[in-house]
Amino acid sequence: MNPTGAAFRPTEHVAACHATRGLIVADMTTPLTEDARHEAPVEPPQHESHPARARQVTQPEITHPRARAPKALSGSELFRQRSWTRRYARLLWFSDAAVIIITLSGSAEALGARGTDSVEVQGFGATSYGWGMAVIGLIWLVALNIIDSRSDHIVGHGNTEYGRVINGTVAGFLTALAIAFFLRIDLARSLFLVSAPIGVVLLLGSRWLWRQWLRRRQSQGEYLHRAVIVGDPAKVAHIAAMIRDTGDTGFEIVGAITKRAESVRFADGLKVISGYADAVAAIDEVGADTLIVASADDLGPKTLRVLGWAMAERDVQWIVAPAMTDIAGPRIHARPVAGLPLVHVAFPTLEGWRGFLKRGMDTAVAGALILLLAPVFIVVAIVVKAGSAGPVFYRQERIGRGGIPFGMIKFRSMTHNADDQLAALLDLQGTSDKPLFKVVDDPRVTPAGRFMRKYSIDELPQLLNVLAGEMSLVGPRPQRPAEVALYDDTAHRRLRVKPGMSGLWQVSGRSALSWEDAIRLDLYYVENWSLAQDFIILLRTFSAVLRPGSTAH
Numbered sequence: 114m115n116p117t118g119a120a121f122r123p124t125e126h127v128a129a130c131h132a133t134r135g136l137i138v139a140d141m142t143t144p145l146t147e148d149a150r151h152e153a154p155v156e157p158p159q160h161e162s163h164p165a166r167a168r169q170v171t172q173p174e175i176t177h178p179r180a181r182a183p184k185a186l187s188g189s190e191l192f193r194q195r196s197w198t199r200r201y202a203r204l205l206w207f208s209d210a211a212v213i214i215i216t217l218s219g220s221a222e223a224l225g226a227r228g229t230d231s232v233e234v235q236g237f238g239a240t241s242y243g244w245g246m247a248v249i250g251l252i253w254l255v256a257l258n259i260i261d262s263r264s265d266h267i268v269g270h271g272n273t274e275y276g277r278v279i280n281g282t283v284a285g286f287l288t289a290l291a292i293a294f295f296l297r298i299d300l301a302r303s304l305f306l307v308s309a310p311i312g313v314v315l316l317l318g319s320r321w322l323w324r325q326w327l328r329r330r331q332s333q334g335e336y337l338h339r340a341v342i343v344g345d346p347a348k349v350a351h352i353a354a355m356i357r358d359t360g361d362t363g364f365e366i367v368g369a370i371t372k373r374a375e376s377v378r379f380a381d382g383l384k385v386i387s388g389y390a391d392a393v394a395a396i397d398e399v400g401a402d403t404l405i406v407a408s409a410d411d412l413g414p415k416t417l418r419v420l421g422w423a424m425a426e427r428d429v430q431w432i433v434a435p436a437m438t439d440i441a442g443p444r445i446h447a448r449p450v451a452g453l454p455l456v457h458v459a460f461p462t463l464e465g466w467r468g469f470l471k472r473g474m475d476t477a478v479a480g481a482l483i484l485l486l487a488p489v490f491i492v493v494a495i496v497v498k499a500g501s502a503g504p505v506f507y508r509q510e511r512i513g514r515g516g517i518p519f520g521m522i523k524f525r526s527m528t529h530n531a532d533d534q535l536a537a538l539l540d541l542q543g544t545s546d547k548p549l550f551k552v553v554d555d556p557r558v559t560p561a562g563r564f565m566r567k568y569s570i571d572e573l574p575q576l577l578n579v580l581a582g583e584m585s586l587v588g589p590r591p592q593r594p595a596e597v598a599l600y601d602d603t604a605h606r607r608l609r610v611k612p613g614m615s616g617l618w619q620v621s622g623r624s625a626l627s628w629e630d631a632i633r634l635d636l637y638y639v640e641n642w643s644l645a646q647d648f649i650i651l652l653r654t655f656s657a658v659l660r661p662g663s664t665a666h
Contacts, residue, residue, distance in 0.1 A: 197336045198265035201327065205263045206254075208319050213253050216312040217246045220304055245298060249289045253312070256285030269327050269363050276645045278316050282309060328361055338363055338430065341386065341396055343370040343420075344407025346379070352407055352434050353383050367399045372411055389416075393423045403430040463610060463642060470644060475586050479579040486573060493524055493570060500561040503529030506574060511591035514611045519583040521591055522574040526562025527555075569658050575614050587647040588613025589635040607635050610642060620653040 257263070262277035286309045292298070330336045340356075342349045349369045356362050368386035369379065379385070387395035389411065396404060404424050406417065424431050435456060449455065494505045507525040510518050558566065565571040578584040584591065591612035600607075617634040638646070 198268070201268060201323075201336065202263040202265060205268065205320070205323060206258075208323060209257055209263075209316060210250075210254055212315045212319050213250045213312065216308050216315055217250050217304075220308040220311060221246055223307065246304075248292075249286075249308075252289045252292075253282065253285035256288065257281035260284060269324060270361060272643075272645050272649050274320060275317055275649070278320060279313055279645075282313050282316065327363075331361070331363060334365075336363070337365040338403040339367045339399065339401045340364045340403040340405050340432075341368045341370060341399065341401040342366065342405045342407060342434075343389075343392060344412070344434075345410070346371050348407035348434075350379055350383070352405060353379070364403065364405075367401055368395065370395060392420065396424075396429065397427070401429060403432060405432045405434055407434050467644065471585065471647065472582070474644070474647070475579050478586060479576045483576050483580065486576075489570075490573065493565070493573070496561050497525055501525075501528060501559050510594060511612065512594055512597045512608065513583055513591060514608060516597070516608055518594065519578070519591075521584070522577055524565060524571040524574060526559060526565050526571045527557040528559060572614055579614065583611075585611040585613045587615055587638075587650045589616050589638065590619065603636070604632050606639055607632070609639050615650060615654040617650060620650055620657050 257278065258281075260277050260281040261267070262274065262281050267273045267277065286305055290305060327336055342352055344352075346369075349371055353366050353369070356364050356366060366383060368384050370387050370389065370392045371385060372389060386399055404420075406412070412420075421431055497505050503525055505525060507523045507527075508520045509523070511521040513519045562571065575584060579586055588611050589607045597608075617638045618631040621630075621634055
C-alpha cells in the first residue's frame with residue numbers, strides 16, 4: 114500500500130478492482146440524496162414483504178428498475194459490445210488447444226515415441242501412445258480452464274493471466290503423472306519433463322501475441338469496455354486519470370455520474386452524464402457495459418444494493434474501486450463476513466523462501482550472463498580504453514538495501530573525473546534539488562559512451578554486483594548518497610529491497626519519467642514484489658534494450 118495515496122496505478126490495479134467486484138442493481142426514479150430532493154419526490158418502494166418499507170424513506174433511494182424503460186442500444190449492437198470478452202476467451206481456448214497439440218506431438222516425435230506405438234494400461238490392456246497423449250492434452254486443457262486462466266476479469270492485462278497459465282500447466286502435468294502412476298501407464302517420463310517447460314513457454318508466448326493483437330484492436334476503438342464512473346468528483350477524476358494514463362486497461366471512460374452534476378466540470382474533458390437521481394437512465398443512454406463505483410458519502414449500502422440490482426438486470430459489470438491505491442491483484446482477497454464483502458490486503462513478503470528463490474535466480478542468471486557475455490566485455494573494454502583517457506570501469510558509491518553503501522560498477526561512458534562537473538550542470542538546468550540527478554544532453558558523455566548508454570551496455574558490469582549480493586537483477590535503481598539525502602519518509606521505502614539492474618520505471622519510460630512517476634513505480638514494486646513480476650520486468654527489459662526509443666540516453 115502506498116502510504117502517500119499517490120495518484121498512480123499500474124495495469125494490475127485495475128485487475129485488482131475486479132477482485133472486489135459484486136453485482137447489485139437499480140432504477141433511479143427517486144432522489145438519492147438530500148440535495149436531490151427538489152428533483153423528484155421521495156416514494157417508498159412497494160414491497161410489502163419488507164417490514165422497513167412501511168415508513169417514509171429519508172435516505173437515498175432507488176425504485177424498481179422496471180419503472181422506467183431503458184434507452185439502450187439495439188439488441189445486436191449491445192450483444193456485440195458486451196460479448197467481446199467471451200469471444201476473446203474462445204480464441205484463447207482454440208489457441209491453447211493448438212499449442213498443446215503441437216507441444217505434445219512435437220515432444221513425442223523428438224523422443225522417438227510415435228502415436229501408433231502401444232502402451233499398457235492396468236485393467237484396460239494395451240492402447241496406442243496417441244490416445245495417451247490425447248488424455249494428457251485433455252487434462253492440460255481442463256486444468257487451464259479450472260484454474261480460470263481465460264477469465265474475462267484477468268485476460269488482456271496484468272500478470273495474473275500469465276501466472277495462471279503456469280499454475281494450470283503444473284497442475285495438469287501433476288494430475289497426469291498421478292494418473293499414470295496409479296494406473297501404471299508406461300508413458301515415458303521424459304515426455305513430461307520435455308513437454309511441460311516447452312508448453313509453458315509456447316503458451317505464454319501465444320498469450321502475449323494475442324495480447325498485442327488485442328492492444329492493436331483496442332487502439333482502434335474495438336474490444337473495449339464502455340465504463341461509467343459513479344462517486345465523488347475528486348475520486349471519479351482520480352480513477353479516470355489513472356485508467357487513461359495507463360492506456361492498456363481495456364476500459365473506455367464514457368462518462369461520470371456524480372452529485373450535483375450540473376455544477377461539476379472535469380479538467381480532462383470527462384463528461385458528466387447525470388446526477389445520482391438519473392444514473393440508471395444515463396447508463397442506458399450511453400450504452401455502458403461497466404459501472405465503476407468509487408466511494409462517496411452519499412451512496413449508502415442500501416442505495417448501492419438497489420443500483421447493483423439494476424446493473425445485474427442489464428448485464429452491466431459492477432466494479433468497486435477501493436480508496437487504496439497501488440495494490441496488486443495477488444495481495445487482495447475477498448472475505449465475506451456477516452454479509453459484508455470485506456477486502457483483505459496482504460502485506461508484501463520480502464523474506465523467507467521467496468527471498469531465497471529470488472537470490473537463487475539472481476545468482477544463476479548473473480553467473481550465466483557473465484560467462485555468455487565475456488567476449489562482449491572484452492570488446493567493450495577495448496573500445497572504452499581506446500576512446501578516451503581513463504580507466505575502463507567506473508566505480509561509484511550508491512546506497513543499497515537498508516541504507517548500506519556499496520560500490521556500483523559500470524563501464525566508463527563519460528570523460529575522466531566527470532563527477533566534478535555534476536553539481537554545476539545540475540545547477541545550470543535547475544534540478545539540483547531533485548533526488549534524480551539526470552543531466553539533459555550531458556556534455557560529459559563520450560561518443561562511445563552515448564552508444565553504450567542507449568543500449569544499456571555500460572550497465573553490464575553490474576552483474577558482478579548482483580553476483581556479490583549487493584544488487585538484484587530487478588529492483589529500484591540504486592542512487593547516490595546525495596540523492597538519498599533528499600528523500601522524504603515515503604521515498605525511503607525504496608531501500609526496503611535490494612537495488613536492481615532494471616526496474617519498473619526503467620521499462621516504463623526510462624529517462625523520460627519525472628521523479629514523482631519514478632518513485633511511484635518503485636514503491637509499487639516494493640509493495641507488490643513477486644517472482645512473477647520480476648520475470649515480466651526482465652522480459653520487458655530485453656525489449657526496452659533492443660528497442661530503446663527516444664527516451665534512452
